[in-house]
Structure formats: structure tokens, C-alpha cells
Amino acid sequence: MIFKKGELFNGPGGLSLGAKKAKVVAPNGEVYTIQHQWSNDFDINACKTYGLNICGDEDHPSVHYGPVERLPIGERNKLGDIDCFVFGFPCNDYSNVGEKKGLNGTFGPLYSYGVKVLKEYKPKFFVAENVGGLQSANEGKAFIQILKELMQPSGDVEYEVIPHLYKFEEYGIPQARHRIIIVGIRKDLADKGIVYRVPAPTTPNSADYRTSSDAILNPAIPDDAPNHEKTTHRQNVVDMLNHIPPGENAWYIGIPEELQLNVRGARLSSIYKRLDPNKPAYTVTGSGGGGTHMYHWEEPRALTNRERARLQTFPDDFVFVGSKEAVRKQVGMAVPPEGAKIVFEAILKSFAGIEYNYVEPTAKLQISRLLV
Template identity: 25%
Template sequence: MQNKIYNFIDLFCGAGGFAKGFEMSGKFKCIGGIDNKKSAVETHKLNFKNSVSVHADIREFSPEKLHELIGQQKVDVIIGGPPCPTFSTIGHAKIQSVNKEKGDCITEDPRNILFMDYLEYVKYFKPKMFVMENVPQFLTKYKGATYKEVKRIIKRDLPEYHIVEEVKLLNSVNYGVPQNRRRMILVGHLKDYTFNYPKITHWFEGSNYNIDPNDENVDSTKLKPHVNVKSAISDLPKITDNWRINECEYSKHENLDTYQKLMRQNTNGLVANNICRMSNERAKKVFGHMKQGDIYMDLPKEIRQILPFREDIFKDRLKRLVLKNPSWTILAHIGMDGYMYIHPTELRTLSVREAARIQSFPDNFVFVGNQQETYMQVGNAVPPIMAKAIAESVYSGLTNLNR
């Protein structure tokens, strides 16, 4: 019997890294997405042919409208990462105080209506399961008060859902992504279903964030070795600083490793988004003095003076990637200058495609927008390969395979 394909919608979808991972599992179909960034929605629309990708502010776009646009289709799963600005700005005392009129302190800040709107979509569509991702600080901010308050609101507003109690931080490097990147994953499901977090498959000895300390012991000798930066980018087109040709041929066609073969599936020998920013001459002169793994403060003072920064703040303003290691986290700031992602062997920063490879976007995933927009779409995304592992656990829970 053919496996059932479940429909999902993608809230705060961005370019669609989270959604791409779900579709890569072969068990889910994205039928709708919504985001307030136009270029990101254009990217989402291009890469998800079955999706109605909506450019709108979710605060002004009701779930009823989205339901109408997707042809009243059943939504089995909702995914997304609602931004929660207050989590990083309010004080500990305020998060603990409950507003008597509204019943919670989260809604005191109107920006957090984004979080509440996510829940409104869950309340309306009644999916079998919802998956919410966020930064690790979501769990620890103000000694956990923020997380406890959010969980209380979910239980109050969505009593029919079971919230997986031991919310975990997953590190993408442990799922075959060539990058150390941690995300909080919160899952809620109707009582008839289950969810277990995906087991890790890869190990990087040098990571401080391989597993949650509370997890059962893991025998790292039985796991696959981490995927490194060399695997991620060494077969991509040979380019230069300030490269302007979008679509290019690969530089390597033989002896591809497992990761490179995976990334190049369903391509025609060409790959897009090879755009690379131009670094100024002072920066490139400094790059030439950096070894792999060096940061700004590793350089002699006379070299730092070529491109001076405030050294009490910007100690790692410049960082050179290491071929044999996974990358550190690709952030949206890569859209600004890229100095934290200096190519391991060349006098330039990463191209959009190289950053996308480190994020585990397949090469047939094409980004739409100007240079800064495409870099930021990559940096804001959930790594698709890690999302695929989450999707497979969701599928197991929906089909009762975990019982």
C-alpha cells in the first residue's frame, strides 16, 4: 500500500528550509505558506509548486482566508517559527507577572501577537500535530519563565493538544548538516498521536552541543562522522570575489562524496545562486593573514589595524572557516558583510550557494531576490536535512509507529 502523504502549511515560512525538509522526507506536501518578506515568499512559491505562498502580515491575514486560498483542503500538520521579540527584551519580573485582563503577559507586547496568531491558525485548522521552532534561548530566558508562560498559554488555549514535555534543542550537525546550529523544537499533537524526537545519526567530536545532557548515553563510535565544510562546498563552481554570474557549471564531476551526491540530485549539471559579494581591498588583505579557524583577535595588532574594529566588542568579527570541520551557525547577518564566513582557502567570503550548501539546501532549490535578500533567506532558514529528520519523526507519530 502506498504511504499516505500528509498536507501541511508553513507559517512564517521564509524561503522554506523547514518545509523543504518535510517534503524531502517524501511523506508530506506543502499546500500553503505565509510570510511578510516579499522576496522570501517568491522563493517559497518557486520551490513549492503545490503551495499557495502568501505575502502578508499574519496579523492581518486570517486562517479563514488561507483556508479559502488552498481550496478548503485538510491541514494535517502546521510548522513554523513565530518570532517572539519580547523574549529578548522583557525583564524577569515582568514575564512572571500575569496581566489580569488578558490572562497572560506575552500579549502585553503587541509584537508577540505573531506567537498568538500561530496558535490561532492551530485553533482554526485543528491539525493532527504542530511543530514550532525557535532559538535555544526560548527555553532558558529568565530562568525558564518565558517557556513556562508560553506552555501555559498553549495548554489554556489548546487543551485538546498534548505538548511534548521534554522540549529539546536539536543540533543540525548531529543529523548530517555541515554546520553546528541549535534550534528549539516544540511539538504539540492530538491525543490519538505520539511524537518522539529524532535520534541523532552523526557526531562531531569538537562540538559542545552534540546532545542534550539529559539524554541517554550515546555511543558516538556507532554514529556517522560529521559532514564538513569541504564536503559542503568543494565541488561547487570556481568563482571569485564579486562574482555576478548566477548559474554555473560544477567544478567537479567525479569522486563525489555522499553529501555532494545528495545535494546534486535532480540537477542538470548547472547550479544557481553563485553570487558572491565584493569585499573591500583592506578586508582581503587581512584575509590573507588568516589561517583556517582564525578569528579577528588571533591576528597581530598591526594586521588588525588594516581593518580596525572595536576590539572589546568585535573579537570574532572576522572568522575563517575550517575545511575539515562543520561550519559555525550561518546567521541572517551574512546578508550584511559575510566577514564571519571567510572562505577556508580563498580571499573572499562565501557565495549564496556555498552558504546554502552549508545549510543543507539541495542545489535545485533556487533563491529569488537581490544579493542581500538571498543571503538573508539562507541565514534565516531551518536546515532542510535536520527538518527532514523531524518530519520523519512526525510521520511516525501520525501513523502510530512509535506506539
Template identity: 30%
Template sequence: MVYKVVSVFSGCGGADLGLLGGFEFNKEQYQRLPYNIVYATDINEKALNTYKKNFDCHKVVCDDIQNINASEIPDHDVLMGGFPCQSFSTVNPNKDPFDDRANLYKEMIRILKAKSPKAFIAENVRGFMTLHKGKIFSRVIKEFELAGYKTYSMLMNSADYGIPQKRQRVIIIGIRDDLKKEYIFPKKTTANEWVPLSVAVKSLVSEDNKYYFSKRAVEGMKKAKNNMKRGLYQNLNEPCLTITSHLAKVSLNSRDPVLLVDPENELYRRFTPREAARIQSFPDEFVFAGSEGDAYRQIGNAVPPVLAWHIAKSLLEVLDAEKSENGEIIFNDIANLKYQLA
């Protein structure tokens, strides 16, 4: 069976690529999964320009989700979305966690109530789980459950799934109550042997000088407070720290990871857009539209496709599960499944 998917807060399509599969990363093949995205939406036109360059099989709408009537959204089996996370981020702990952006998860709930898909996938930053002693997280989970879904949540580290980045994100899976099915998060694939940054960055040296930080930027970094030096330079033999949408910056006094090319001469550089994309597990064939600044922002905001693939595959096993005569759950074998888009 091919499951229909609606993607909201789609961004440039990292999660969507992962859900569909059919790509290669770090010499690993991520098979095509039996999902068919029938509708995608985001408010960011530049991100959707990238989305349209890489997906051409479904309707893509650029609008504020609050303006989209549920009747405009096709019926579907799975709703997927990483609702905006600025209010929940640990990078901005002083921002109001109850502002309008924090309430956008309610738009997913509105669609769930109107369309009753079999399941949903939601994603957010690590801080979403702990801010205000977990009260925000508990409130959101309760509202998803009141919409008729049994929820499962987990803080997942991308590095545990073959991605060269220690990116931690909260994943919430919902299964419609009447289906009476249990979700199991995917097993870690590289928990004991993380993929190093060298997979994404082939050389510390860049042939293009525009990626190097100026001496003024380096001096500014030296004067920065210690709590603003979390990122700094990365070891190519270990996964990278979390990259963000600030990758295009020209200052060094931030929390974003950078590369130390020459210690003696204090020569630092930022990642190139393609290196950043690889850190997020995008295949090299994925094309980014707009300026480099646009690409950096889209990459930093994206869900790593490889992580999304593992989540989507584990959900597929649940959706395809059937009960045998003795009540045991049987999972269909999808290892060699091939099909054409509807």
C-alpha cells in the first residue's frame, strides 16, 4: 500500500526527502519508501523555491498555514511537520515561549481533527521538551492526544543514525486511537561508531577565500564571553556540533561550529553550502535555490533526510502491521519493495 502524506512547515524539504527515500548518502542507499506526498506548504517562498526544484509530483502552496482552510488540504494517511521552533530553542532561552509561533502546533491539530489521518510525525528542537520544566511539552502532547492520537516521543540524536552531526531533536509520533497500533522508534544504527565530519568536509582548506573569517572576526571571537564559544572549531574525526540557520554569518562570536584551518595563524573558515548540506545528510544531487545565504538558512532549518528516513520506515512498519490469528503482530517485509508514484 502507498500512503498519502501532507507536509506542513515543509521548508526546503529535508524531512520530505527522507520520508520518500530513494537517495544515497555516505555510500549508503536509502530505499524508496511507499509514501506519496500529495500536498506541501510553507510560508517561506525561498525555501519552497528549493523544494520545487527537487520535488515535482504534488501540489506546493506558499502561504501562512493559518490562512489555509482544511477543506483545501487533500485527504491523507500521514501528516508531517516540524512546527516553528524559535520560541523553544535553547539558543534563545529568554524569548517568550508562549508567543504566536509557539502556538502553530495547533494548526497541525486543526488538520488532524478535520482529516483524521492514520498517523502524524512532528519535530522540534531539544529545548521544546524541557523549557518551563516541561510544561509546554506536556501541554502540546495533551492536545495531540485529545485530538484522538496515542503519542510517542523521543529525543533523537542524528549522530546515532549515520549522520555526521550531533543534532538532537524531539520527535513526536501519533497513531490514531482506533487503529490500536503501537509505534516503536527506530533502533540506533551508529550509536557505537559515529560518522565523522570528514564525510562532509573533505579538506580543512577551501579554495575560495570568501569562506574564511577575517582577522577582525577572529579578534572579536577572542573577546567574546565563554558561553558564546560553544561552537568554535570542529574535529574532522568526530561528528559536528549542531549547525543552524546562522551559517552565513561573518562573525565568530557565536555558538555555531566552524573549521580551524591553520592554528598558528589563527585561520578559521565556515562551511561551504555543500559541506553544510552533507552535514545534514542531504545527497549532493539535492539542489538549493537562491543565494548562498538562502541556502545556509534552508539547510540549517532542515530535518536531516537520513533521520527522517529512519523515522518514516519505522512508521511504515507500524502502518503495515497486521495481527495474526493468535494475536501476534506481523510486519510486512518492505526491504525490496519497489513501486511507481501514483
């Protein structure tokens, strides 16, 4: 049983790598997998990274570079039919860091192209992903509106949707990364008993969380690993980092006055923040100026892109294409592949009729409001 997958806003391929690695064997011996069919993104470097690692060719014709508005969604002869659909729609207008314009922003409405795919292809299931701030954008109205359109994208197709705030550190990911993932099962299939449930956390206790140091050191990253270039810092930055203990940031009280930052206004906690080697990393981000690159707990330096990729659970042979800053952006925008794999395997188990441990979704209240 192979589900052919379409994808919008593919990024470097975190969701797709998770889907590619997901595999379930049903009691009757039938193998359930997910196979790439086509994808799209506006970032040329992300498209090349995706093509290289997911398709084996950085210029693979099934990876369509360009604005989503120009993708021929209605022309199946150009894209190919699909059984499932994935889209991590842009989070810029929903992020807690920023103005949170939601549906009123430039990027907020782009989810609607995912709705167009559901109307046109009517896939058996879909997976949508966004930041946790989606729940509160536009006073919560944006989330309700998006769920409503995903539940019934057109008059002749409906979906049972299961939104949940996944805390990835509870699933063995060495990073405190919290994301809304919405899984939809086509209603005619759900009525026949194919029901997705939120997979239970694999490491629910904080004592069992995978730490940042374990992810980066075990095994050691080879010196010639791709995307592993170190940053050369100014001496004053090195001196300041040497006064910041693990887990602390640029506002640590023990930094000598001559090395302290002269910053007015908000003091973001992630500025020159060093990892705590005994805890999961804080959230890997893809943008930001000086002091936002994540910092080693022991060495006075920023993490390399390969170390950030380790925190995101990308394997060392996953090569990111582009400049150092372009790679940083890709790593930060991605969904951790090992987290995505858990979600996709739960979906495949649902279709294969295999039971698995589950928890109640966090967004039951929003769903109940829509069903009234």
C-alpha cells in the first residue's frame, strides 16, 4: 500500500524525510509506505536541498520552484495524482516572535492553497503543520477559520481533523520545539473506521528527555561532515561567552560590565544563550541577527549548521544546499524528521488497522465549537 504524496511549502524536507522513513507492516503482511510525487517551495536553496535528499537530484523535475500562486494545482497531468497531502504553511504571521498579523498578514492566507489541493485531489489524508502561536493569532479566530476550511474544503469532500500541539521533546527529539500539527482523514474513510489518534509521547517524563549534548556528541560529528563550518567570532564576543554559564544568556549577572550588551527595550532570552548540556536545546530558529545563532555549552562559539541539524534530527548524510546563512534558514524552518516520522507511522497504523498508544488532542475545544 503506497500513498503518493503531494506537498506545498516543502522547505528542506523535514516532513518528507519523516514520511519517507515511515513504514508499517499490517497483520496480513501488507507494507504501508509514503512516496513523494510532487512538491513546491519559493526558496530555491530549499528546493535543491529537498530534491537532492528526497529525490536523489537537486534539480529533480517533481520539485517545483516558484510562488505557490503559479503552481498548476488544477492540472493533474502536470503534477500527477496523489493519495495524501502535506503542507507546513508559512508561520511568519503566526509566530509568537513578531507582529502576529495572522490572516491579515502577507503569509497568513497562504494556507488557502492547501485547501485548494484538498478540493482538487481529495487525498485520503493530509498533514498540516504550523507554530504553536497559530492557536492565538487574531484572538484565536484564525485557527478556527483554518480548521473550518480544512474540515470541509468543498461541498463534496469533508475531513475528520485532529489538531494537536506536539511538544517534540516528549517524543525523543533533543529540542523544546512545540508545533501545531493537524491531521485530516477523509470522512468517508473515517466513517469506515479509519481513525487517527495522537500518538502517545515516547518520553513523557522530563528525566528521560534526550539532551542537546547527547544529540551533538553521540556519535561525534566527523570534522569533514557537510555543513559543519564553524563561525569566527570577534574577541569581545568570545570573552563574553566565556563568562556565560551553560543555560544562561547575554543578560547573565556575572558578565563584567565592559562586556555587557548595551541594548534598550526587550531583552530576548535567546540572545547569546548557551545550551544546557543536560536538557533538550531551546527552539532552533532560521533567522535573526547577532546573538541568535545558538551557542555551545562549553566552547565559546555558535553552533555549526550540522550541530543545529543534529538537534533537528537530520542525519549527517543529509546535505543542505546553499550559503551558510541559507542553510541556517533551512535548518530552522524544518520539522524534525524523527518527530514527523512518529506522526506518519501513526497514520499508517490507522490505515493498516494496527492499534497504538494515544493521548487526547489538545484542541478538542476548538473542534467541539466547530461541530455545534
